Amino acid sequence: MPRQRIYRSKKKLGQVPGSVIYTGEKVKSQLFLEAFDFTKDNCSETQLQSVEHVFNFKDTPTVSWININGLNHVKQIEQLGQHYNIHPLVLEDIVNIAQRPKIDEFDDYLFLVLKMLYYDNDKNIVSEQVSFILGKNYVLSFQESEGDVFDTVRDRIRHAKGRVRSMSADYLLYTLIDAIVDHYFSVIEILGDKVEDFETAIFSNEVEEDTSKNIQDLKREILRVRRAIFPLREVLNRIEKNDNNLIHPKTLTYYRDIYDHLVQVSENIDIYREMIWSLMDMYMTSISNKMNEVMKVLTIMASIFIPLTFIAGVYGMNFQHMPELHYKYGYYIVWGVMVVIFAALLYYFKRKKWL
Missing domain, CATH: 3.30.460.20 (CorA soluble domain-like)
Incomplete structure (x- = not known):
């Protein structure tokens, strides 16, 4: 609910000029x-x-x-x-x-x-x-x-x-x-x-x-x-x-x-x-700088996990004819590729002084 503006008139409309009317709030003060x-x-x-x-x-x-x-x-x-x-x-x-x-x-x-x-x-x-x-x-x-x-x-x-x-x-x-x-x-x-x-x-x-x-x-x-x-x-x-x-x-x-x-x-x-x-x-x-710092961290995290999410998404599909799924060391190779990509991106961000 919007706050209502209060108007306080210090002088009453139509008041006779020279009317001695106290406009303060300390009405109980002693003389x-x-x-x-x-x-x-x-x-x-x-x-x-x-x-x-x-x-x-x-x-x-x-x-x-x-x-x-x-x-x-x-x-x-x-x-x-x-x-x-x-x-x-x-x-x-x-x-x-x-x-x-x-x-x-x-x-x-x-x-x-x-x-x-x-x-x-x-x-x-x-x-x-x-x-x-x-x-x-x-x-x-x-x-x-x-x-x-x-x-x-x-x-x-x-x-x-x-x-x-x-x-x-x-x-x-x-x-x-x-x-x-x-x-x-x-x-x-x-x-x-x-x-x-x-x-x-x-x-x-x-x-x-x-x-x-x-x-x-x-x-x-x-x-x-x-x-x-x-x-x-x-x-x-x-x-x-x-x-x-x-x-x-x-x-x-x-x-x-x-x-x-x-x-x-x-x-x-x-x-x-x-x-x-x-x-x-x-x-x-x-405040803007703090927000930028937060956004930078979130952007770096997203940049790192986007390729990893892509790899996990590709090999998470349920097609029957995917040769890599039946390869004996396929799981370890995917993990190795993900780790290499993660390390490479961290190195790149540090070179750019983004971290």
Whole structure:
């Protein structure tokens, strides 16, 4: 029975633009709110109990990072959007996890969508949408659930490592994006190891029955990573070329550094993409060579036994007038001829290097 293709519509037909409808699968995740509010000399870290507590960080003179986990809590996200004057279409994009990495510019904030990639404990790739809103002195980040790649950023804020505590919110956004891009390198490294393992197995003829399926799965992983990474180059380009006063000119150098990293990651993705196609060709060639070896053995065996079968067939006929049948040494002579033919054919095949 043919497999049915399942179509999943991420946006319902006829839906009113700006409708905040969560399209993910983690519908039971808890709402988790954390806030880092800091200056060069002080830092406070708070786990907020309700979305109303986030409202206090909008107009403070300090730099604030508010991380919201739980996109299924759309009512709280709408309340947050109303207080921070976030456009309804932006709220819709935040909870629609099928968004392509992009950037939208508004008068008093920037909206960015990225894909956070990492491998879980079972070596399965995880792709999670992360949305950022950069304001004058704050950064709002939205995630589907707990668990991210920002632990190094949290540690730098807590212990005043690097420049993050002495810079403005645009630099904070840079550190968050940089943490995501750094994990792209970890994902690329694992993909590279997988490609090399397959290449070694195919060259050493250690392929298994499910090798073809595993190569196809790896190809899908590479394409999934490529779809998450390539559009981000356009996002960084627009940040570099925009004249929005939310990103200071001295911070653009750091964003250019992220762009350089993305170029490096993209080049590696293209290399592995070409290699995976080559691996499939190598695998099919290996299977074909094995089949050729089998066919060669069968052909040689058939070539040896065809003349022997002919002789046995001739003298196996039941005609009465066959002189050789009554010869005293006829049986031994036929056996001798068969052995000579067998040895001659083996010698001929070895001379031809077919054996």
